[in-house]
Amino acid sequence: MLKIVGLVAFTVATVCTSPFSPINDPLIVETTGGTLRGERLSCGLFCNYFSFKGIPYGKAPVDELRFRAPEPHEGWDGIREANQHTVSCPQNDILGRDNDDEDCLSLNVYTPNTSGRRAVMVWIYGGAFSLGSGDSFIYGPDFIVSEDVVMVTMNYRVGPLGFLSTGDEHATGNYGMKDIILSLKWVKANIARFGGDPDNVTIFGESAGGAAVHYLVLSPLAKGLFQKAISQSGSALNPWAYQTHPERTAHQLAKDLNITFTDNADLIRQLRLARPSDMNRASPGMMSFPIPRGLSSIPFVPCRDPENTDPEDAFLPGEPIDLMNAGNFHDVPYITGFNDAESLFLVYEEILDPNVFNVYNENPHIMIPLQWNVSAGSPESDDIVSKISQFYFQGQPLSTALRYPYTQYNTDLMFARGIDMTAKIHAEKQQEPVFYYLFSFTGALNLLKNLLSLNLYPGAVHADELGYLFQITSIPAPLLPNNPAIRIRRLMCRLWTNFAKTGDPTPPNDPIANVLWHRVSGNQEYYEIGSTVQANANPLGDRMRFWNEMKDKVN
Incomplete structure (x- = not known):
């Protein structure tokens, strides 16, 4: 009997000190919130990583x-x-489908190994600040973690629950952005336990996620939470990404919900009782936005903090352009850029809304950027409209024959112009390098272009670069090793992870990222990721030059 007891004791002691015990199990991680058990997943031949999904970082915001x-x-x-x-x-x-469950503030960590100290990349999803999640169904980490980098994704509040503001203390807005900041604080406190370096964090995102990255660069609340930033197809200067009239928008939502209220305090009290699905259904979809769509603010997006906000609580204490011009932002290495045919999907807009060209032709003043504050019907307005019409449409009324030039006009105003200004101002105002890119490659992984059957037109449409960074579940079928898309995917992942590791996307002697990417230094230097990978200056040269010259005349 004593021998049996001794054998059991020896076995227990051996298990407790074995490298396979829970104490040393890489799938068991202690965090500030509690203990997690992850899983080991494959990222290809001879490639595995540890996955930890659904980690709560915030209380249910109810x-x-x-x-x-x-x-x-x-x-x-x-x-x-x-x-x-x-x-x-x-x-x-x-x-x-209705989703009224607000207990959604969670994040996901994917790591090559829970020991060590690796660069960390935190992904912020797009979706017009209205849709999306950090799920691996779309943002599979396989290609990022295979470069020996830790990747993190998170959920943040979107739509009215994430961004409604009454412009005063009753609802200050930017809750979705503050969710992201809280997730970055979690990363700061916990990522070392997953093999990540809390002092080498890169935030990156696309579309609304790219704009969110830029907002974090501008926000004093994000100080010290990241060391590098990448904005893909998004900037705080894009017209759809910044709300200038949040109170008016909140009151319109109340009207759409048939809510009567006495003041903003009463409005917020009632909205706290409303079903999320009712609020989301009352928020307009893209085709319900006033024409020109995308050239004015999406209803529920980031906004400036109300006057008299405590500086310790202010996410955005000024207008984005003013903060940038004053140099009031985090001086970190920054990549920004866009796809060469961002708005190509708008070739279908006339099919979905046959009246769209009539609206432009009857009121051509709407072609002028709202931010210029040009009076409709004025000689100045007529002159600018004439120049825009001549530059893009040969002076002709909009029609089916001009669908493609119409998408170029929208690419420039919805995306390229604001991103071009962002690269220029940051490069002038900060010491750390700014890297500017143009993605123009078309191939098997241009998922949106292929999905929308837009291959008759040249260029990469909005979100087309995502297939070159992430494993998107079941789309497309596996590619042969000699497919050109494989080469661009390897290049994109290497550029982005090189930058995360060192701040330089093309360090010396890299066999994959072997074309030198120059920082912006006065000539809008950029790096084109296309059928040919090359360094150049002034992307979309004549088009950006046109808008810059027009803006100088208006001002």
């Missing part, structure tokens, strides 16, 4: 926490299984 900055999650007891994503934050589901 009741009095709705329309407020998030609070840290209270934690959990025991071991939490981290093998599934949580629910996405409430939004207009493309399949029309």
